[in-house]
Amino acid sequence: MKLAPFVAILAALAVPLSAVAKDDPAAPRRITLKPIQFVEYDLANGLHVILHENHTSPVIATYVLYHVGSKNERADRTGFAHFFEHLMFEGSDNIPRGKIDKYVSGAGGNLNASTSFDQTDYFFNLPSNELKLALWIESERMMHSKIDEVGVETQRKVVKEEKRMRYDNQPYGSLFEELSKLVFAGTPYAWVPIGSVQYIDQATIQEFRDFYKTYYLPNNATLAIAGDFDLDKTKKLVEEYFGPIPKGPDIKRPEFHLTDPTSPVTHDVAKPNTPLNATMHAWHAVPETNPDSYALQLLGDILSTGRSSRLYKRLVEKEQAALNVEAFPFLLENGGLLGVFATGQHGVSLDELDKLIDEEVEKLKAEGVTAEEYRKALNQEEAEFASGFGTMATRARNLARYHVFYGDTNLINTELDRYFAVKREDIQRVAKEYLGKEKMFTLRYPAAGAPAPEAPAAK
Template sequence: MKRKFVTCLLWCAASLAALAQTEGNRIEFTEYDLPNGLHVILHEDHSTPNVAVSVLYHVGSKNEVEGRSGFAHFFEHLMFEGTENIGRGEYSSLVQKAGGALNANTSFDRTYYYELLPSNQLALGLWLEAERMKHAKIDEIGVETQRKVVQEEKRERIDNQPYGSMGENVFSLAFQEHPYKTMPIGSFEDLNAASIGEFRDFYKTFYVPNNATLSIAGDIDTEETKKLIEEYFGDIPKGTKEIPRPDVVEPEQTAERRKTVYDNIQLPAVIQAYHIPAQGTEDYYALSMLTTLLSGGESARLPKALVDKQQIAVAAASIPFPTEDPGLFLTFAIANMGVEVDDLEQAMNAEIERVKTESLSDREFQKLRNQVESDFVQQNSTVAGIAESLANYSVYYGDANLINTELQRYMKVTKEDIQRVAKEYLTKDNRVVLHYLPQSEKPQQ
């Protein structure tokens, strides 16, 4: 009884600490829309003389039409080609000369551009992003240049990388109808077949103010920044095309799907992917905490059991994909030398079953909560992280203030919730399984 009482006190203390942390470090922000539909979020933070300028376009690979995959990722590259007022290839040099850095990324659901600059270079970041939005250079030279760049990226990161095709194989096997069946990088064939007119139409449809969120965090004066935003973005016309949002619902999977992939590897691997609800749902938070339980650090269950104790794997992890529509929960392991792939899969299954049948100890659950809290705080410990989080919360959830309150959703998850979602979603009929084997083991035709 005494032990239970102490544990209860620890849980209460942790919950209060999380609440105090959130309130004590509350991230204040200003949020508004321009008449052209551009959504703006501003966070003023004078702790360092830096500023993050970011634009999130609500377009990812799931917005592409059949036969024209890879457009969103292609535009991630193409939009650095220059504009009517910025020479080809000058984006990077302009930012670097100002002492900053820039980058972009594309997912199933969004494309995200950002500059990290000294705060006295805020106007530069705004000008660069306004130019990108107003009149990006989409011509034959840029398209052909970036076609080659994207093709080389695919060869380097996927085709010639051990286990590099994992994403393509997992998602194409798990999704039969939903656009998530195609990875953001797309295919050479689709990009090569596209005309310049199709690229320009894609730009005019998605890269418009009413499909964008401008999120700025750092050493700024909010009122002065509003004036600059009006100066650079105010005259950009609202998009006139309807922005397509896919409403495809993936049919419920009722039987396990399996595939064997022969790759240029030496060690076999097992990948298991389970269908799970979309980000932001109650069960997603429990599944996310389950992921941390299974692979959040060297002492987590999967690496501890498979790598340290049984020594049948050289690596093991679990990953939930945070997607706008229902997505996937992945577990994977790379076999140790001489270990059969079937034995590795059985060991992985055993760890999943252990979550379903054995209750978490109070100590393990408290450690899990502490780690989730730490990860959440670290995610928003820089102006770059804050700018991105504010944009994500606004676009995906319609509530930028989740940057201050989402941690409480995690803290509401109980031990029973984690066990329940493991039983409900991590089932054989709800998963796909891939075995990656060395090319040398491929049967002769």
């Protein structure tokens, strides 16, 4: 699992190791990981609960995933999901304002939250004797979080400052915002989770309360707990804290699909704080649950992961045209993209960067990948998969996301089989299918003060 969730991938991809190794001797040997045991069930109100009991260390991790992200927003109210990530720390009817972080840190724990296009999540890491504290806080936030003028005004200022510091004032800080606008135009993925400050300013207190009542429901949430706890006692605690919360109406999910362009699209972004020429090539890709998602992940690894990757060897080492280069699949619930981003050396033109990237992509499409590249990419995915078995926090997170987006919680134990089911020819096939020249979006950042590049206007 990479940057997003999954639903159900064709069972044919879950091929036993013996079959994979027999079909392609280039596949490396697999490591053996002890399966992660878990229990999952639903409360009467629709809350899905996943419990992974592990007594290795006296710690627990709780993770609550709400199936709501920026794609659930109105186009004239972007930023709501992210705003609520902040607002949920204001307190509740029974938790004084600003006390949540103090309660958790005072108990020897830590907390955080995040918002993406498809989800908003909250987690606590605490000593195992503080499980009640975590469950109490999360149930309070779900049942009656404090949504009032004081909290809204406080968080408006926080979000505005975050946008200024992390996006507006950073070189290339608008890159993903511009990329989403370009590649996902006409869909709810066309805006990023940080949203637009103007819409947060325009929103009324009732709009914020309506968003909370619509999405912060037990039947739109998954609670995963991993760590040092007693299973039967924890089940009783979960029922005690979350059982009384009433079930809400069913959530209406946005339905949309991406339409490929019929000719290349190029857009230049001129910013006064851009130090060096930079370019992004992007193509539409599949949702995370599509069988081709695994071949696309391996394709990204082969193109740019490590100093032996194709793009690094060509652009950074051989030509010395780029300071860095990265290829990444960004796969979401309803679609995705595969992007290649390069920052040029001083004096290297955008046209030169674009030409070098095009040549390497076309070469891979024409010649396929080598046995060595294939083995290395699988090893990289295997190492990343194994790291997901590490902390209780990563286990809780992965369990919840496999359930919500893939409909199969046990993928935490079996998903690696799907990477090993990918053949070398599959990687070449997806490159040919998705990385067509006529389907390409190019987003370019000319260095400040450089002559304006010649490029076709965005279509």
